[in-house]
Every structure is written in C-alpha cells, then in structure tokens.
C-alpha cells in the first residue's frame with residue numbers, strides 16, 4: 063500500500079528496489095543450537111516488505127521477533143531460507159555470512175542506545191563514518207543534519223550523560239541513519255522509556271519516516287505502539303514463532319496521537335489483543 067503524500071511528502075527511497083520489494087524473506091527460520099540443546103525460535107517464514115513501508119513485528123515475549131529482526135540485519139544467520147534486500151541477496155540459502163553489499167542498506171537501532179560516554183553527541187552519531195575515513199568536516203556536517211532530524215540540533219557538543227533516555231535513543235536513531243541506509247530496523251527502541259516519552263518518540267519517528275521515506279521494520283510488544291505506527295502489523299505466534307496474522311492499518315498520515323482514542327483504533331487493538339489471547 064502506497065501512502066498518499068500529505069504535506070508534499072518526498073519520493074520514497076527506492077534504492078536497490080529492483081525486484082519491487084525492499085525486503086524479501088523467503089522460508090527464513092531459525093533454530094538455535096547450544097549447550098541446552100536445540101531451540102526452534104522461528105518456523106520458516108515468508109514476507110515481502112514494500113519500499114517505504116512501515117512494518118511492525120508484534121508478538122509475545124520469546125516468540126522470535128528479535129531473532130527475525132537480527133537475521134534481517136545480518137547479525138545472525140538463518141537456519142534455512144533466504145533474505146534479499148532490494149535486489150541484493152543478504153543471505154542466499156545456505157550462506158553462513160551476510161553479504162557486505164546488502165549490509166550497507168541497513169541501519170539498526172537496539173533497545174539500549176549504547177552510546178560512548180566519552181564522546182560528544184555528534185561524534186557518537188558520526189562514529190560509523192570514521193571507519194570509512196570520511197573527513198571530520200563532513201562527519202560533523204552529516205551528524206548535524208541527522209541531529210536536526212531527530213530534534214537534537216542543540217545538543218551536538220554535549221556528552222551522553224547530559225541527555226535523557228529518550229534523547230539518547232534519538233542519538234542512536236541518528237547514528238543508525240548516518241550512512242543513509244534505505245532500511246531502518248528497530249528492536250523495541252522505546253521499550254525502556256516511560257509512557258509519555260514513548261508517545262513523543264513515536265510522533266518523532268513517524269515524522270522522520272514521512273520525511274525520509276525509509277523502509278522501517280520495528281519490533282514491539284506494545285499493541286498501541288504497533289497500531290499508531292504501522293502500515294502493516296505482522297503478528298507472530300508464541301514460540302516457535304510463525305506469522306499468525308497480518309493487519310493493515312490505513313489511517314492517513316501524519317497520525318495525531320489522539321488517533322489512539324478513535325473507535326477504529328480501539329477495534330484494531332482489540333482484534334490484536336484477541337489474537338494474542340489477551341482479550
């Protein structure tokens with residue numbers, strides 16, 4: 063589903079979208095093998111994610127959300143199946159390592175910001191550019207641009223300790239975007255924040271997404287966060303995870319926070335709660 067372009071939304075980022083899909087997940091599953099034996103975390107799963115789409119992976123704790131997202135990010139290897147990012151394979155069937163080519167299209171945000179406390183904010187944001195030998199001036203310029211987008215323009219020269227948890231997570235988002243990936247993968251990025259901060263972060267993230275046209279895959283176990291943010295909610299079942307349901311959310315953008323009080327919002331949330339066995 064393509065979004066309309068309220069307020070002159072720019073063209074979506076279609077880099078590498080030769081096959082049409084931003085991410086193609088084909089028969090991807092994961093079984094962990096360790097001292098405790100084998101744990102089947104995710105059954106073979108198929109999913110196509112469209113360029114510029116905002117997809118939320120929702121499900122109970124332990125259902126394999128992080129497992130799937132980490133495979134999409136090339137951080138762990140699928141037991142079976144293949145993942146294609148745009149027109150570049152990230153994992154072909156049987157690969158034990160991700161392809162470097164495809165990794166460049168991906169930015170990853172974890173639940174914890176994990177900033178380096180001895181580095182100023184701009185240097186935390188620009189960290190990934192240092193290994194690429196980008197000049198200091200250019201790093202600073204790009205960091206300032208990203209800081210502006212996440213509402214941190216005034217904090218470039220501060221240290222992380224001066225920032226609240228929400229602000230630190232904004233830094234982590236800026237850092238994930240510094241190499242201009244077309245896809246942003248987020249694992250419960252706001253899970254450690256209080257409810258009000260979380261609402262503000264959701265509003266900021268929606269704006270950022272509308273502005274940049276990135277493809278976003280976000281993991282959460284918050285139903286209301288899922289319904290507020292998503293174009294499409296992929297509901298995973300209890301372990302071993304599999305896709306139990308896919309719910310399209312077609313509220314127009316940008317969505318005001320008050321939309322959480324709309325009857326239709328409540329209906330979708332109720333449906334999800336039922337599916338999750340919480341109703």
Ligand code: ADP
Nearest residue numbers: 094096101103122123124125126127128129301
């Ligand atoms: P979620 O993010 O939905 O809470 P995870 O993907 O983290 O779920 O985990 C899915 C299942 O896989 C859980 O049962 C978890 O205990 C198991 N698991 C996760 N990581 C490992 C690992 N490295 N080794 C063994 N089992 C794991």
Ligand code: MG
Nearest residue numbers: 127128129249
């Ligand atoms: Mg998780």
